[in-house]
Amino acid sequence: MKTPGDTGFAFPDWAYKPESSPGSRQIQLWCFILELLRKEEYHEVIAWQGDYGEFVIKDPEEVARLWGARKCKPQMNYDKLSRALRYYYNKRILHKTKGKRFTYKFNFNKLVLVNYPFIDMGSGRGVPQSAPPVPTGGSHFRFPPSTPSDVLSPSEDLRSPGMFSSVARRLGRGSVSDCSDGTSTNSELEEGVGGEDRGGVGPERAFRGLLHPRLSHDSLFRAYGGPGGLGRPPPGHRVHGDPMSPFPVSPLPGPGGLLGPTLSPALSMTPGSHLPYTPSPSLSPMLGSHFSFNPDDMKRYLQAHHQSVYNYHLSPRAFFHYPNIVVPQPHRPSAAPDKPMTAHHHAPPMPHSHSLHHHQGEEQHPSPFKFKLQPPPLGRKQRDGSTSSTGASSSSLGSSYAASGLLSNSSSVGPKIKVEPVSDVESDEEVEVTDISEEDELLDDEGDVFTPPHPTNGTAPTAIPNGNLGAIIEDDLDEDVFKTPAAPPMGPLTPSLLGLKSEQGQGPPISPGGTLCIPLKLRFKRRWSEDQKMEAGGERDEAEDKKVRAEKQVEPARRESENGEGPRRSLSLSLRVPPPPAQRRASSELQRATAQLSLESHGAC
DNA sequence: CCCGGAATGT
DNA sequence: ACATTCCGGG
Numbered sequence: 001m002k003t004p005g006d007t008g009f010a011f012p013d014w015a016y017k018p019e020s021s022p023g024s025r026q027i028q029l030w031c032f033i034l035e036l037l038r039k040e041e042y043h044e045v046i047a048w049q050g051d052y053g054e055f056v057i058k059d060p061e062e063v064a065r066l067w068g069a070r071k072c073k074p075q076m077n078y079d080k081l082s083r084a085l086r087y088y089y090n091k092r093i094l095h096k097t098k099g100k101r102f103t104y105k106f107n108f109n110k111l112v113l114v115n116y117p118f119i120d121m122g123s124g125r126g127v128p129q130s131a132p133p134v135p136t137g138g139s140h141f142r143f144p145p146s147t148p149s150d151v152l153s154p155s156e157d158l159r160s161p162g163m164f165s166s167v168a169r170r171l172g173r174g175s176v177s178d179c180s181d182g183t184s185t186n187s188e189l190e191e192g193v194g195g196e197d198r199g200g201v202g203p204e205r206a207f208r209g210l211l212h213p214r215l216s217h218d219s220l221f222r223a224y225g226g227p228g229g230l231g232r233p234p235p236g237h238r239v240h241g242d243p244m245s246p247f248p249v250s251p252l253p254g255p256g257g258l259l260g261p262t263l264s265p266a267l268s269m270t271p272g273s274h275l276p277y278t279p280s281p282s283l284s285p286m287l288g289s290h291f292s293f294n295p296d297d298m299k300r301y302l303q304a305h306h307q308s309v310y311n312y313h314l315s316p317r318a319f320f321h322y323p324n325i326v327v328p329q330p331h332r333p334s335a336a337p338d339k340p341m342t343a344h345h346h347a348p349p350m351p352h353s354h355s356l357h358h359h360q361g362e363e364q365h366p367s368p369f370k371f372k373l374q375p376p377p378l379g380r381k382q383r384d385g386s387t388s389s390t391g392a393s394s395s396s397l398g399s400s401y402a403a404s405g406l407l408s409n410s411s412s413v414g415p416k417i418k419v420e421p422v423s424d425v426e427s428d429e430e431v432e433v434t435d436i437s438e439e440d441e442l443l444d445d446e447g448d449v450f451t452p453p454h455p456t457n458g459t460a461p462t463a464i465p466n467g468n469l470g471a472i473i474e475d476d477l478d479e480d481v482f483k484t485p486a487a488p489p490m491g492p493l494t495p496s497l498l499g500l501k502s503e504q505g506q507g508p509p510i511s512p513g514g515t516l517c518i519p520l521k522l523r524f525k526r527r528w529s530e531d532q533k534m535e536a537g538g539e540r541d542e543a544e545d546k547k548v549r550a551e552k553q554v555e556p557a558r559r560e561s562e563n564g565e566g567p568r569r570s571l572s573l574s575l576r577v578p579p580p581p582a583q584r585r586a587s588s589e590l591q592r593a594t595a596q597l598s599l600e601s602h603g604a605c
Numbered sequence: 606c607c608c609g610g611a612a613t614g615t
Numbered sequence: 616a617c618a619t620t621c622c623g624g625g
Contacts, residue, residue: 087618
């Protein structure tokens with residue numbers, strides 16, 4: 001709001017990738033939507049409303065018309081446009097806000113990840129999925145403020161990921177329409193297409209390089225998760241705030257909640273200072289476009305992150321396997337019918353450590369927590385009820401394909417068998433979606449869904465220095481990231497508190513196995529894999545296109561493809577399988593890593 | 606309205 | 616990949 005007349009604020013500028021996607025240069029629908037949302041001119045047609053990231057298409061046909069104009073598809077209409085939007089559900093870029101007509105919600109985490117993979121979203125909650133409009137000010141973002149205070153001062157600035165915008169922004173580009181009517185408002189900026197290199201952008205890029213990956217979680221976390229824990233208003237009452245902002249309500253719960261120091265691009269330049277965790281340093285070198293596996297760098301990098309990783313990034317699933325970790329039990333807090341659950345779960349962002357102990361002891365049982373995931377929310381997709389079978393997964397090395405997300409099953413799949421992703425047995429798909437949606441969604445969507453205790457955050461260490469890794473993030477992390485909103489408490493939580501095993505717990509995460517060059521994430525996965533194997537055999541599946549994956553898990557043990565990411569499997573069965581040779585896994589992991597690294601992220605927008 | 610499958614186009 | 620176009624079904 002304070003935006004000076006500017007049009008909307010710069011909101012998810014960060015959501016835009018500086019370089020437009022390689023393949024198709026055309027604007028994507030979600031980008032377009034975002035554009036409309038950020039312009040006041042279109043507020044009569046489409047605007048943020050409701051929860052974070054939620055927007056309502058007030059005039060569907062008009063939006064469709066605009067879209068059609070942009071794409072030069074005169075025949076466009078809302079029906080078609082909405083179909084396109086629906087395709088985003090699986091991609092997790094968007095989801096529908098049920099019960100509200102023409103209302104959808106962006107999953108900004110996804111967008112950020114896609115576009116700025118190097119930014120650590122802070123597991124899950126870092127950025128609320130929805131996005132923060134950037135407060136800073138206008139639609140055109142400013143860069144590094146001349147003075148940090150500039151940026152930081154207003155509380156608003158802090159709360160929103162303004163940092164992203166500053167760092168990332170870009171948009172500005174074209175305007176809503178380029179095709180026909182010249183509605184463009186600010187296209188002048190860079191009509192030049194060259195886009196990113198264009199004036200003004202340079203710095204951004206520079207920033208990109210500098211941006212500290214952890215920035216977000218630390219700071220964001222503070223900002224969002226902090227004090228109120230998930231302080232968002234219950235679904236019931238959503239307050240409307242700034243019309244332009246996706247966040248009607250300030251995400252910032254607490255009072256002064258966030259410490260000032262948080263974000264700001266400027267800060268990013270000086271990583272060490274504001275981050276609680278450690279040293280950070282290695283990042284800078286690594287952040288650049290080139291990322292190296294140099295052991296030293298990696299080590300430093302890992303050190304810098306390990307804590308955060310332990311604290312925040314474990315996938316919820318991971319907790320199952322760590323006996324020492326206290327996992328929020330299914331015991332639901334009696335009262336609070338609301339969703340706040342997530343908050344308690346495990347380490348709410350609060351500084352209090354209470355969360356940690358509130359568990360009585362520990363569960364020595366091997367299978368202590370098995371909570372059930374929510375039931376499949378929608379029933380739609382599995383309607384055909386394919387029985388599960390079909391199977392045959394061929395790839396033993398699913399890992400690599402999975403990682404790439406490329407997974408073209410193409411070759412092997414002969415007859416196109418369209419198998420549903422696991423639906424029956426595990427409701428993962430749905431769950432995923434729901435989870436992603438976030439807590440609000442959970443309730444909204446399903447009514448009485450029982451929220452899984454997301455432990456904390458669940459995510460894997462995302463900070464990946466190299467922008468190219470976007471794909472990894474997407475594939476590997478997105479799910480967790482999205483779904484687990486919870487965030488980690490403050491930075492300094494120590495691993496030990498969490499109970500993470502001492503094995504690696506405290507020291508620098510040097511690989512237990514000896515491979516110390518493996519990124520944390522991978523290491524974790526590895527662990528997960530191992531654990532999972534022990535725990536059960538199967539899971540798989542990745543999330544990307546459900547259709548794409550044609551495999552069925554007939555055989556549980558078969559694919560080890562994704563350890564960490566598979567959409568959650570139903571934990572129901574826990575058969576124990578003898579732990580396979582770790583080495584094998586390791587190598588596979590490495591392969592995967594390699595594959596991932598080589599991937600290119602196709603950005604979005 | 607909304608949902609996704611299917612075919613088709615870029 | 617990402618739509619666009621149709622479309623049957625809820």
